[in-house]
Structure formats: structure tokens, C-alpha cells
Amino acid sequence: MKKSIGAKTLLYPAPVLVVGTYDDKGHPNVMTAAWGGICCSKPPCVMVALRKATYSYAGIEGNRAFTISIPSTAHAKEADFFGMASGKNTDKFARSGLTAAQSDLVNAPYVAEFPVVLECELRHAFELGLHTQFVGEVMDVKADPEVLGDDGLPDMEKIQPMLFAPESRKYYGVGAIIGEAFSMGKGIG
């Protein structure tokens, strides 16, 4: 018998996404968001949900662009810092010692030291309540050669991305491989 927990955002796991934007003075900023995910295959789109109170909000709207840098567990402290400080009064790149790289496709910066980045053009902004959902079309994905597999695509075991557990507010790493999708269920029925 299941127990009622209440109306909460308890989806497991949530990703750890570092959203990159320029502010109205052209200064690079980043913030960490766990409310986000893939939302369309064609065109390839991802969404991040931000509160209006964040400094990044105006950066996305003003430039109609953002990046998503995927931190590896090696940079967990920096990723967490990016989710606590505000770009309004903090130069998060300078404070963390990480490098703001300019996307060559969209008007937004990304974290050079993080292994994978998605460069996105803003397509939709849906106001849902406390959060506004920004849907970006992925114009390109760029990745460090070290995290690519034999097929030339990023390999999750090499990226070592972080996971976030809502409510308990803990970060986890990726565990062991379970199996191949669209394959391991074939034996059923």
C-alpha cells in the first residue's frame, strides 16, 4: 500500500544543468538548474525552468539564447556554487576559477572545463507559475574528445554527470550499466 507524500516535484533523478547567459552588460554568467530535460527530438529541443527572480532569466530573454554545460562529478563543488550565488552581485567565473568560453553559434557563454555543452537558441518561454519554462533548440553539442566513445558520441560513463535528488537535495553520480534500451525488454510477453 503506497503512502501519500503530498503534491511535490519528486521525479528521480533530476539532472544538474549549468545554464550560461550574458547579462545586459555582456558579462558571462552561469546558474545551476535541476528543473529541465529533453522535450523534442525534431527540432532537437531542451528545456530549463527558471524563476523570474534569477539573474539568468533576463539574460535568456535578452539574448534569446542560452547554453547548458554538463558538469562532471569532478566539478561538483563549482556546480553547486553556481546554484547558490547570484550573478547580480557575483562574478561566478572569476570566483570559481573556471573559464567562460564564447559559443560560436549562439550569444551565450559556457563553462570550458565541463565536458559537454549544448548551444541553444530560445524558441519558447512558457510561464507556468513560479517557474518559466525556456525551450531552446539545440544548434550544436560540443564535447571534449576525452568523453567520446568509439562511435564518436559522448559516453555517459566518461562524462560522469551529476544527478540531483529533489527534496533530499543530494547529488549522486552515475552507477553501473543496467542494459541496452529497446533491447532488454524483448523477452517479455
Add this chain to the structure above:
Amino acid sequence: MKKSIGAKTLLYPAPVLVVGTYDDKGHPNVMTAAWGGICCSKPPCVMVALRKATYSYAGIEGNRAFTISIPSTAHAKEADFFGMASGKNTDKFARSGLTAAQSDLVNAPYVAEFPVVLECELRHAFELGLHTQFVGEVMDVKADPEVLGDDGLPDMEKIQPMLFAPESRKYYGVGAIIGEAFSMGKGIG
């Protein structure tokens, strides 16, 4: 120097979400989706993105409701099967041997054997291209007592949810804890 991978939906990790709906005859159906995530805190909302070609699409629109059951790795085969077969010609509950439970809050079924379920009322349907993004307000979360921590909330280490790697199409489990969010970044700057 990062390498260009192309315009792809490469966000790491993606979740493994089992979406529950009734069809127009009232038969319970489930499908597995990895395009989804949390998208608002107040009201608490989650989104799943489905292609119009899926059998579940009409089920969500017709009932203005859906559930999201979170499978644990112990049911990886069933979760994968739910993403391959179609409810149009397959009774996935009967074939998998899993149980369709009726939500007491929304007009949608969920998988009784999966440890956590979110019961959602449809609030928005945003057509983005190949996928339509269904935004649901979470009316309640229900969880098995076995996966609750000392704080009465679900514990990710007990749920043992699955992760999905886009493109490589592999499932992974959750790994070791890295640290506390809004805490481990405090030492920076």
C-alpha cells in the same frame, strides 16, 4: 578544444518515466519516456514529451490526466518493454504481469509494483515539433513505505531509479552520493 557533435538531444542523464493513461475504452496503458522532467515548483509541475503517433497521446488528451511511475532497476526489463510495445495492439500490463492501479485523484492508472508514482492533471500541451510537451500539475506523489527515508520522503538510494543515456541508448543505475546540494559549494570564492 571541444569537438562539434551536431544538433542532438544530448542531455545527461535523462530519466526513465513510465507514463500511465486510460485509452478511449477505459483500458489502462503505459509507455516509457525519457524526454521529461520537473518544470515548475509552484504549482508543482512535471512535463513529458510524446510523439503524436503514440497510443498514450490520445489518452492524455482525452482524460486530461496522466501518471508517472518511476521504475526501479529491478524492473528494468518491464520498463524497457513498455517503451517498445504499443498499447494499440498490446495489453502491456497483461503481457508484463505487472498491475494497473487506479489513481484515487486523477483519471489515470499507474504501475503498482513501481516504488513512486506522480498523479498529474494536464495543464498545458505545447506542440514543439515531432514531440508535444504535456505539462501536468502534480496532485500527489505516492510511494512505497520501503523507499521512504527517516524524513518521510522518498530516498533515491532506496528507489534505485533508472537513468537513460541518449544516443547510446543505455540504462544506468544511480551511483555513489557526491554531497549535499546548496552546501558543498560554500567553500568557493
